[in-house]
Amino acid sequence: MFGVKASESSTTGISMGSRSSVDPVGFMTGKKNLNGPSGQMLRTYYSVLLGLTGDLSAGNIGPYADKGDNDVALLQDFANTGGGGTPQPRRIWFQGRNFVEGQVTGLGAGHPTFPTTYFGSGLASGDYRGTSGNSIDIVDLTPFAPVHNTLNKYSVNNVCTITNDQLSLSGAFGATMVSKYPDTGTGANPKIASIYAPSSLPGSAHPMMTLVDGFRITSLGSFMTLTSDGRIDWYYNALSKLFASLNCLTSLGAPVAVGENPNPALVNFLALRSENPLRDGAAKITFGIVRKERVELKVYDVTGRLVKTLANREFSVGEHSLYWDGSNDNGQLVSRGVYFYQLRTPTFVSQKKLAVLKN
Numbered sequence: 001m002f003g004v005k006a007s008e009s010s011t012t013g014i015s016m017g018s019r020s021s022v023d024p025v026g027f028m029t030g031k032k033n034l035n036g037p038s039g040q041m042l043r044t045y046y047s048v049l050l051g052l053t054g055d056l057s058a059g060n061i062g063p064y065a066d067k068g069d070n071d072v073a074l075l076q077d078f079a080n081t082g083g084g085g086t087p088q089p090r091r092i093w094f095q096g097r098n099f100v101e102g103q104v105t106g107l108g109a110g111h112p113t114f115p116t117t118y119f120g121s122g123l124a125s126g127d128y129r130g131t132s133g134n135s136i137d138i139v140d141l142t143p144f145a146p147v148h149n150t151l152n153k154y155s156v157n158n159v160c161t162i163t164n165d166q167l168s169l170s171g172a173f174g175a176t177m178v179s180k181y182p183d184t185g186t187g188a189n190p191k192i193a194s195i196y197a198p199s200s201l202p203g204s205a206h207p208m209m210t211l212v213d214g215f216r217i218t219s220l221g222s223f224m225t226l227t228s229d230g231r232i233d234w235y236y237n238a239l240s241k242l243f244a245s246l247n248c249l250t251s252l253g254a255p256v257a258v259g260e261n262p263n264p265a266l267v268n269f270l271a272l273r274s275e276n277p278l279r280d281g282a283a284k285i286t287f288g289i290v291r292k293e294r295v296e297l298k299v300y301d302v303t304g305r306l307v308k309t310l311a312n313r314e315f316s317v318g319e320h321s322l323y324w325d326g327s328n329d330n331g332q333l334v335s336r337g338v339y340f341y342q343l344r345t346p347t348f349v350s351q352k353k354l355a356v357l358k359n
Helices: 039-045 071-079 099-104 114-119 128-132 227-243
Strands: 048-052 091-095 121-125 138-143 154-157 167-168 178-182 194-196 207-213 220-222 267-273 282-289 291-301 306-315 318-324 338-343 351-356
Touching: 039 071, 071 091, 071 114, 091 114, 091 227, 091 338, 099 114, 099 121, 114 207, 121 128, 154 227, 154 291, 207 227, 220 227, 267 338, 267 351, 282 291, 282 338, 291 318, 306 318
Parallel strands: 048 091, 091 207
Antiparallel strands: 121 167, 138 154, 138 178, 154 220, 167 194, 178 194, 194 207, 267 282, 282 318, 291 306, 291 338, 338 351
16 A cells, blocks of 8 residues: 545645656755655556545645646546556545535636546535535435445435535446435435446546545444444445455455454454434443553543543453443533543553534
């Protein structure tokens, strides 16, 4: 595996096409960033490219104004160029809200036809929640063949700060919807979330195999709870079905969500096994430890002030669950807001965020 991670800003940091940017001059001569791969490197060693994009409604792959990295050319070279290296068809998978939007209407909208010609995807809306009228914070994500098991259920985050891309089918090379958000009475249906496009013969209109999802990886999860079991199952199905011909996966059993359903002999972990945000009832906080030791599990507010001590004692090896009902150490319900639950042992520390919306 080879990874390139860019920065939060759309105009700083590097991306995978950093080698294609203009050579610097003056005092910067010889200091060009070469962290990104070359086209030859990708074609020689890799069969699948996975791109994960985040929040910015901006250009996320270049080139565009203030960003000379030619990521589009690198992807085109990987998809279209034969003559040695890994066999065609190669696979390109992009997942993330604002990926398609960033090409069509965002800050770097310098190549609006790229999603159409490479992914069979147009943009119906850059904000599913806003344009569909669906204000539910966690919405169903319905999967379809040939990429996913249609018996499974998933969900995506749809809070008001999340602007998931709603896609539209485009292109004439067999692109098809493989997941959708809930349809509504506002706007055209279906509300497409993912599009798969099969490969045709090398040298034709679409020699690559592509998949694009209109939501980011951290917004995807299990049905109604958004725990990572569903996210891992989503990836397992996509990899085992869409990329099965690579023979890089075994067919033994279902995936195990390390970190939420771990083998306690292998890993320490901290996880939430209930809804986030907490609206009623109690939050179920689960942790695992690989050795018998003292465990402190505490809840803090955003200022770092201790709110509640859930545990401060010795626990045995394995998985344990504790519950927080939204009260402080004095038994009073806390106000609405963001809180942090922290696990601390002599050998492991982990902290995660929980929003409380209880009345």
